[in-house]
Amino acid sequence: MSSSRSIMHLRDAAGGSTQIPTTSPSCIAPTAGGAVAKSPTVFMVGNSAAMLEVFEQVRRFAACEVPVLITGESGTGKELVARAIHERSRRAGGPYIALNCAAVPATLIASELFGFEKGSFTGATARKHGHIEHAHGGTLFLDEIGDMPIDLQGLLLRFLQEGEILRVGGRQPIKVDVRIVAATNVRMREAIAAGKLREDLYYRLNVLSLHLPPLRERDGDVEVLATYFLRQIGRELGRELRGFTPAAMAAMLSYPWPGNVRELIATIRRAAVLANGPLVDLADLRLDPPVAPLPPPSTSRAALRQSRPRLPRPKPGSDGEREAILQALQQSGFNMTRTAQLLGVARATLYRMLERNRIELTQYYSVQPQAPDGVP
Ligand SMILES: Nc1ncnc2c1ncn2[C@@H]1O[C@H](COP(=O)(O)OP(=O)(O)O)[C@@H](O)[C@H]1O
Ligand SMILES: [Mg+2]
Numbered sequence: 001m002s003s004s005r006s007i008m009h010l011r012d013a014a015g016g017s018t019q020i021p022t023t024s025p026s027c028i029a030p031t032a033g034g035a036v037a038k039s040p041t042v043f044m045v046g047n048s049a050a051m052l053e054v055f056e057q058v059r060r061f062a063a064c065e066v067p068v069l070i071t072g073e074s075g076t077g078k079e080l081v082a083r084a085i086h087e088r089s090r091r092a093g094g095p096y097i098a099l100n101c102a103a104v105p106a107t108l109i110a111s112e113l114f115g116f117e118k119g120s121f122t123g124a125t126a127r128k129h130g131h132i133e134h135a136h137g138g139t140l141f142l143d144e145i146g147d148m149p150i151d152l153q154g155l156l157l158r159f160l161q162e163g164e165i166l167r168v169g170g171r172q173p174i175k176v177d178v179r180i181v182a183a184t185n186v187r188m189r190e191a192i193a194a195g196k197l198r199e200d201l202y203y204r205l206n207v208l209s210l211h212l213p214p215l216r217e218r219d220g221d222v223e224v225l226a227t228y229f230l231r232q233i234g235r236e237l238g239r240e241l242r243g244f245t246p247a248a249m250a251a252m253l254s255y256p257w258p259g260n261v262r263e264l265i266a267t268i269r270r271a272a273v274l275a276n277g278p279l280v281d282l283a284d285l286r287l288d289p290p291v292a293p294l295p296p297p298s299t300s301r302a303a304l305r306q307s308r309p310r311l312p313r314p315k316p317g318s319d320g321e322r323e324a325i326l327q328a329l330q331q332s333g334f335n336m337t338r339t340a341q342l343l344g345v346a347r348a349t350l351y352r353m354l355e356r357n358r359i360e361l362t363q364y365y366s367v368q369p370q371a372p373d374g375v376p
Contacts, residue, residue: 042084044077045228048218054081057210062088069145069205070183072212075262078183079143081210086139094138097131102144109152111168120169131163135178145205146186148198153198160204180205184356214263215257220337222351223253225261230280231269242278246359248285250351255287275276322357325350 012239046052059357061068062085070078079098087094115130132140142148148156159165160180164173182205191197215221226244234241244252248271257263271284315321324343332338340350353359 003376042080042087044080044084045221045225046218047220047224048213049222050213050218054210054212057208058084059088061085061208061210064208065179066207067180067182067205068208068210069188070181070210070212071188072183072185073214073260075260076214077210077261078185078212079141081212082139082141082143082181082183086179089139089179091138091179096139096141097135098141098143099131100143102147106149110148110155113152114155114165114167116168117170119165120167124169130165130167132159132176132178133174136176137178139179139181142180142182144184146184146188146191150196152196157198157201157204158348160201192267208375213348215260216255222257222264223249223336225264226252226268229265230272233269233272237272239272239275241272241275241280242280243280245279246354247282248280248349250348250355251282251285251287253346253348253351262308316353317356321353322359325353325357325359 044051044055046055053197058081064364068082070081072078082098083096085259086092099109101109111128111130113130114123115128115133118124118127142156145225155165159176162173163177164175166173188197188202188206192199192202215225226249230241230243252264252267259266267285267287268280269278270286274286275281309365325339328339328342332342336347336350340347343350343353345353
């Protein structure tokens with residue numbers, strides 16, 4: 001299955017229906033580009049311009065062999081992207097090995113990465129292959145690269161330059177064919193300035209870079225991700241969960257999601273259990289007020305002010321408000337972003353207006369009854 005077909009595939013599945021009010025989500029279900037035909041295990045959902053750009057980058061980067069550095073806050077999908085790149089690359093039939101540099105004690109990273117020879121240290125009773133050797137013919141994902149001990153960074157750099165490793169205690173260099181994909185949630189420039197990261201390693205890893213923006217800056221993603229996960233979790237729980245009330249959706253759109261997609265999934269999972277009926281309501285979400293104020297989303301108020309409403313601005317609570325909303329909905333074909341633009345309000349405000357005017361959009365916000373093929 002080619003990339004564009006898998007996108008089309010889900011577009012057909014979601015976009016052909018009137019059930020999702022935003023423009024249909026774009027998805028990539030990366031599969032092997034050539035010889036290996038296996039069902040996709042990585043399914044990414046997004047609808048924002050930023051994520052569409054990320055999907056495009058995944059496609060382009062998968063076709064190359066050079067290292068990729070993925071940056072972004074925790075929970076934005078860095079590991080998912082690394083896997084997606086592997087699964088779409090010519091290495092898809094080979095191994096995908098992940099090492100979290102922050103989770104392994106510094107003293108063990110060298111032997112984990114490079115392996116060791118028998119007798120190289122007390123307890124080394126047999127030769128052990130490291131992650132790099134295990135990843136031969138495939139991809140090695142180095143997560144939290146900013147946490148790799150500085151002395152090991154030199155060894156990794158040498159591997160990137162020479163394509164060879166030395167096992168701990170070994171003398172014979174071993175040729176290994178591995179593509180490196182690294183990720184970090186720290187600012188690399190600051191890590192270099194603080195002496196935590198070798199600049200030469202940074203340049204070696206950062207041949208291709210891919211940045212995942214925080215969820216709060218991805219206009220249009222919360223709706224499609226929330227709907228997608230509600231459907232998935234509903235199926236897991238064997239519950240018929242049809243969608244969200246406008247109040248719940250408004251709250252999710254205003255919430256800054258400091259834990260990004262990971263937090264969104266946990267929130268939906270809890271809400272799915274707590275919901276009394278087929279709709280998830282505001283109270284079921286149990287959203288905490290944010291601890292510290294976060295930067296506003298990229299749909300800045302200034303930008304909204306500039307995009308002039310095409311319909312007369314209704315007075316809150318007035319009789320005309322309900323009329324105006326229905327008119328805008330119809331005009332936009334129930335596309336919420338467009339409806340909000342027509343009314344000259346933010347999307348979260350639009351959902352509050354729907355709630356205030358008791359406009360039931362349930363049928364438009366219900367989840368897909370069927371999963372598109374290939375979704376695990
Ligand atoms: N665009 C997306 N579509 C579907 N699931 C996503 C997406 N982004 C992240 N996830 C899911 O969110 C969780 C966190 O993603 P992960 O890749 O582990 O983030 P990070 O490595 O940046 O901390 C995982 O369960 C992942 O599958
Ligand atoms: Mg991660």
